[in-house]
Amino acid sequence: xxxxxxxxxxxxxxxxxxxxxxxxxxxxxxxxxxxxxxxxxxxxxxxxxxxxxxxxxxxxxxxxxxxxxxxxxxxxxxxxxxxxxxxxxxxxxxxxxxxxxxxxxxxxxxxxxxxxxxxxxxxxxxxxxxxxxxxxxxxxxxxxxxxxxxxxxxxxxxxxxxxxxxxxxxxxxxxxxxxxxxxxxxxxxxxxxxxxxxxxxxxxxxxxxxxxxxxxxxxxxxxxxxxxxxxxxxxxxxxxxxxxxxxxxxxxxxxxxxxxxxxxxxxxxxxxxxxxxxxxxxxxxxxxxxxxxxxxxxxxxxxxxxxxxxxxxxxxxxxxxxxxxxxxxxxxxxxxxxxxxxxxxxxxxxxxxxxxxxxxxxxxxxxxxxxxxxxxxxxxxxxxxxxxxxxxxxxxxxxxxxxxxxxxxxxxxxxxxxxxxxxxxxxxxxxxxxxxxxxxxxxxxxxxxxxxxxxxxxxxxxxxxxxxxxxxxxxxxxxxxxxxxxxxxxxxxxxxxxxxxxxxxxxxxxxxxxxxxxxxxxxxxxxxxxxxxxxxxxxxxxxxxxxxxxxxxxxxxxxxxxxxxxxxxxxxxxxxxxxxxxxxxxxxxxxxxxxxxxxxxxxxxxxxxxxxxxxxxxxxxxxxxxxxxxxxxxxxxxxxxxxxxxxxxxxxxxxxxxxxxxxxxxxxxxxxxxxxxxxxxxxxxxxxxxxxxxxxxxxx
Numbered sequence: 001x002x003x004x005x006x007x008x009x010x011x012x013x014x015x016x017x018x019x020x021x022x023x024x025x026x027x028x029x030x031x032x033x034x035x036x037x038x039x040x041x042x043x044x045x046x047x048x049x050x051x052x053x054x055x056x057x058x059x060x061x062x063x064x065x066x067x068x069x070x071x072x073x074x075x076x077x078x079x080x081x082x083x084x085x086x087x088x089x090x091x092x093x094x095x096x097x098x099x100x101x102x103x104x105x106x107x108x109x110x111x112x113x114x115x116x117x118x119x120x121x122x123x124x125x126x127x128x129x130x131x132x133x134x135x136x137x138x139x140x141x142x143x144x145x146x147x148x149x150x151x152x153x154x155x156x157x158x159x160x161x162x163x164x165x166x167x168x169x170x171x172x173x174x175x176x177x178x179x180x181x182x183x184x185x186x187x188x189x190x191x192x193x194x195x196x197x198x199x200x201x202x203x204x205x206x207x208x209x210x211x212x213x214x215x216x217x218x219x220x221x222x223x224x225x226x227x228x229x230x231x232x233x234x235x236x237x238x239x240x241x242x243x244x245x246x247x248x249x250x251x252x253x254x255x256x257x258x259x260x261x262x263x264x265x266x267x268x269x270x271x272x273x274x275x276x277x278x279x280x281x282x283x284x285x286x287x288x289x290x291x292x293x294x295x296x297x298x299x300x301x302x303x304x305x306x307x308x309x310x311x312x313x314x315x316x317x318x319x320x321x322x323x324x325x326x327x328x329x330x331x332x333x334x335x336x337x338x339x340x341x342x343x344x345x346x347x348x349x350x351x352x353x354x355x356x357x358x359x360x361x362x363x364x365x366x367x368x369x370x371x372x373x374x375x376x377x378x379x380x381x382x383x384x385x386x387x388x389x390x391x392x393x394x395x396x397x398x399x400x401x402x403x404x405x406x407x408x409x410x411x412x413x414x415x416x417x418x419x420x421x422x423x424x425x426x427x428x429x430x431x432x433x434x435x436x437x438x439x440x441x442x443x444x445x446x447x448x449x450x451x452x453x454x455x456x457x458x459x460x461x462x463x464x465x466x467x468x469x470x471x472x473x474x475x476x477x478x479x480x481x482x483x484x485x486x487x488x489x490x491x492x493x494x495x496x497x498x499x500x501x502x503x504x505x506x507x508x509x510x511x512x513x514x515x516x517x518x519x520x521x522x523x524x525x526x527x528x529x530x531x532x533x534x535x536x537x538x539x540x541x542x543x544x545x546x547x548x549x550x551x552x553x554x555x556x557x558x559x560x561x562x563x564x565x566x567x568x569x570x571x572x573x574x575x576x577x578x579x580x581x582x583x584x585x586x587x588x589x590x591x592x593x594x595x596x597x598x599x600x601x602x603x604x605x606x607x608x609x610x611x612x613x614x615x616x617x618x619x620x621x622x623x624x625x626x627x628x629x630x631x632x633x634x635x636x637x638x639x640x641x642x643x644x645x646x647x648x649x650x651x652x653x654x655x656x657x658x659x660x661x662x663x664x665x666x667x668x669x670x671x672x673x674x675x676x677x678x679x680x681x682x683x684x685x686x687x688x689x690x691x692x693x694x695x696x697x698x699x700x
Contacts, residue, residue, distance in 0.1 A: 015267035022271045026278035037125035038067040043101050046070065046128065047136065050093050052235060054172055055086060057482035062130075064097065068123065072097050074130040079479040091148040092139025099130040108446040108680030109492045110696050111333070111397055111499035121279045147233055150362075157361060158368040159375055166358040169193040169234040176484040178379050181386035186321075186328075186339025190350045193234060194289050197355060198243040202227065220251045239285035245269060246293070266294050287327055295323045299414065310344060317343040322413060322423070326406040329395045333498035338391045354378060395431055396501030402430065434460045434501035440592045442622070442684040445469070445496070446676040446696075447488050449628065449652030449659070450516035453599065455569075455590075456500070462566070464507045466588065466599065468493065470519015489520040494528050504529035507565060511586040511601035513541040521547050525556060533558040537576040538584030562586065572611050573603060582627065583607060589617070592686050598642065600626035600633065608638035617642045621691055622684060625649045625668065629660020629675075636667045644671045646693060653677040 039046070048064030055061075060082075062072040074097075076082040104127055107114035119125070139145060154163045161173040171179065171191060182188050202223060209219040227244045234240045249265045252258070260268075270290065273280050280286045296303070296319060306312035317340045328335055336342070357371040398406070409426050412419040441456040447469030455464040469488045497505075508530045510518040524530065525547070533551055535544060537560055551558045562571045569590045576584035585601035598620045600608075608626070611617070623644035626633030628651045647668045651659045655677075665673065672693075674682050679695030 015264045015271075019267040019270045022274050023281065026274045026281050029278050030281070035120065035123060035125070039070070039101060039126055041101065041103075045096065045098050046101075047094065047096050050089070050091055050095065053089055053091070055082070056172075058082065058476070058480035059482065060085060060089075062095075062097075064095070064128075068125070070101075070126055070128055071119070071124060072099075072128045072130050074099075074133060076480075079477070082479060090139050090144070091151070092141045092144030093135060094137040094139075096134040096136050097128060097130045098132040098134070099128055101126050101128050103127075106680075106697065108676070108697060109496050110681065110683075112492050112495050121282045123279070143229075143232060146229075150233060154362065157365045159358075159361065159371050162354065162371070162375060163358050163362055165191050166193070166197070166355050167233075167362060169237050169240055173483070178382065181379075181382045183332075184336060184386040184392060185342050185346075185382060186336040187342060187346050187382075189288060189320075189324075190346060192285055192289075193237070193240050193243070194285075195243045195246065195293050196351060198227070198240070198247055200351065200355065201230070201359075202247055217255050220255050224248050224251055237285060238280050238283040239289040242269070242273065242286055242289050242293075245273065262300075263294070263297050266290075266297055284327070284331060288324055291327070292320045292323050295319060295414065313344055313347060314340070317347070319414065322410050325410070326398065326403045330398055330403060333397055333495070333501075334392055334394045336392050342385070349374075349378065393431070394498045394501060394503045395427070396433055397499045398430060431501070438687065440686045442597065442686070443496075444624065444648050444650055444674075444676060444682040444684070445493065446681045447492070447650070449655045449657070450488075450519070451511070451601070451624075451628075451650045452488075452493060453624065453650075454497070456502070457568075460502075462506045462568075463497075463502050463504065464509060464565070464569070465493075465497075465505050465524075466509045467511055467517040467601075468508075468520040468524050470515040470517065472515060472519075487520060487523055489524045490527065493520075493524070497528065504531060507532050507534055509534040509562070509586060509588070510536070510544075510547075512536045512581040512584060513539075513544045514581050514602065515543065517602070518543060518547065522550050525550060525554060530556055532556070534562045534586070535560050536581075536584045536586045537561055537574065539579045539581070541581065572615060573601075573607055582632075587611060589615075593688050595621045595686050595691050597622040597624075597684075598644075599624040602627040602633070604632050605635040605638070608633065608635050612638055612641045620644045621646060622693075623647045623671070625660070625664065627659075628652075628655075628657070629664045630657065631661040631663045634664045634667050639667045644668070647671040647673050648682050649673065649675045649677075651675055651677045 046064065046066055048066030048070065050062055051065045051069070052063040053060065058076045060074040060076065062074070064070050064072055076085070104116040104119055104125070106116045139148070150168070154160050154167065157163060161175065164170040164173050169192065174191070179188070179191070182191060205226060206219060206223055209222060213219055227247055231240055231244045246265065246269050249269060250262070253260050253265060273286075296316060299319060303312060303315055306315055320343075321340045325335065353374050354371075357367060357374065361367040361371045406423075406426060409419070409423045413423050437456070437460070438458050440458055441454075443454040443456075445452040445454060448471070450469035451467040452469040453466040455462075455466070457463070471486065471488065473485060505528065508521065508524065510521055510533065512518075513536070521533075521543075525533065533547070533556060535548075535558060540548070548558060561574055563574060564570045569588055571586055572589055573585065573587040578584050582602040582604050583606070585603045585607070587601055587603050587607070588599040590597050596617075596619065598617065600623070603611075603626050618641070620642045621644075623642065623646065625647050629649040649660050649664075660675065674693065674695060676682065678697075680697035681695075683694045683696055685692045685694070
């Protein structure tokens with residue numbers, strides 16, 4: 001023991017060097033190794049123990065532990081079946097699942113959430129679409145039984161969404177709009193179980209234990225056991241493991257009187273966690289939790305000088321803001337500059353009212369009324385503040401070099417707060433980087449069976465989005481409705497725009513009123529700054545009318561009969577009087593450094609004939625193929641006339657229309673053909689020297 005104490009009291013720089021070495025080795029290891037699944041790609045039946053389950057509308061999602069973890073999706077056939085599984089499904093039960101295994105889809109739009117990568121880092125390689133579930137054996141594991149009891153009890157209490165969040169670290173049942181408002185204000189960290197929650201939790205239990213027993217070793221031993229069990233309850237999420245293991249190391253330090261400095265324990269913690277699972281370095285919760293905690297511990301002596309609670313909280317919030325800033329903008333591309341101030345209000349409110357009340361309500365459900373009162377205050381205030389957009393700053397995704405630069409200046413600032421001006425200067429120039437872009441970029445976004453095209457002129461001169469894509473949402477019964485409707489614009493388009501540093505769209509051009517072209521236009525104008533909306537000629541349908549009503553409410557300019565934009569982009573299909581949306585689809589033509597781009601919307605063959613009769617179009621460099629490659633467009637005579645060098649088809653994989661048609665592909669055979677269904681988003685870059693086309697099909 002004496003030798004161990006001697007070893008553990010090494011200078012902190014020894015631990016720092018070891019921690020950095022392990023960090024580098026973890027990065028090298030995760031980048032060099034390729035993890036593979038133990039399942040064959042054609043397996044139709046698997047057996048496994050339920051580690052987690054979630055029911056949302058008509059969808060059941062299971063996490064099964066078998067040869068490896070696998071995500072199983074099952075869709076209820078009727079309400080009776082849903083009620084059955086809600087009543088009888090239990091953690092730890094062993095099931096046989098029949099169906100089809102499938103690969104996880106990669107991200108096909110740059111800088112957006114990559115579900116495949118997310119699961120890969122958790123060592124999950126496949127999804128499984130189940131057609132049949134068969135119970136093999138009921139749970140006999142006491143730990144699963146306790147966890148299931150906790151889940152079941154929470155489910156039957158009002159405000160269960162907050163109890164799930166603060167007790168089990170499960171945010172899936174949180175209202176999507178409410179949680180997004182917390183994110184907008186930079187407060188989402190308060191709803192992830194971290195060191196703050198573990199500290200409050202363990203301090204309370206330790207206080208109770210000390211009232212019962214004066215034996216320090218016994219009390220800490222019991223507490224360590226409780227923390228380990230709590231880590232199991234929260235499914236060993238990275239931030240909880242980090243916080244829980246840190247407490248355990250601190251407890252062992254006290255029990256055995258090792259006298260290891262707290263900062264050294266943090267380095268030991270990093271070494272242990274990364275040796276156990278090197279992929280923790282990619283977990284956002286772990287990144288935030290560890291880095292902020294480390295810096296606060298290093299600066300604890302300075303922070304202890306603040307005697308006033310709110311001054312100390314302001315200092316802690318400011319430090320946390322600085323330290324997390326590069327991580328936030330790298331992953332979310334925006335920051336709320338008032339988040340430091342908001343934390344002064346929200347941290348004590350959540351820490352000393354909401355969080356304790358969730359624990360109290362779990363024990364005494366009759367307290368849910370009091371919890372509801374404070375939650376109403378919390379949510380209404382948050383929704384109000386989140387609608388004030390002046391303080392949300394969009395910043396383009398930084399590269400790794402800029403991240404390093406940021407942290408250099410952050411260290412300077414933490415050393416002497418007067419250096420904060422240097423940090424602000426870096427942010428200012430990064431913010432202006434959108435004006436440094438010298439190329440024109442045309443990005444054909446992969447939005448499934450639909451169209452959405454972003455045109456970026458150099459130096460942020462003009463940003464134009466042509467169509468939004470759209471998903472058909474079929475009518476469902478109440479029991480089938482899910483907590484959140486998937487939105488391409490919300491999950492993909494807006495995120496991508498922000499990652500480029502784009503704060504506004506000068507024009508949103510909607511080629512015509514079909515759902516797959518403008519289905520998400522209302523969501524876009526409600527959630528992003530759009531200056532002018534352009535609609536096509538001809539009949540105004542219900543979708544367009546609904547949009548126009550929103551545009552009037554928001555005082556957004558909208559026009560019909562577009563002829564040109566700044567004499568740069570020209571419409572070739574004007575003054576249309578047909579009742580057919582495709583016939584009146586806007587067709588756009590532009591040139592840049594003698595490169596010719598023709599965007600056909602959904603224009604049919606008869607319009608193609610009119611266009612080649614009215615305009616001299618030859619040797620087109622980029623053709624956006626009409627109507628997703630349907631045989632109603634891309635007539636052979638039209639293709640021969642315009643002679644496209646590159647043809648881009650915006651189309652969904654395995655779509656029900658069987659687009660693109662074989663006939664169209666044959667007609668385009670002399671050009672280079674790209675399909676968003678196969679190639680992901682297509683990024684076209686044009687400058688004085690050349691035109692380049694890069695398909696974005698992300699792979700790990």
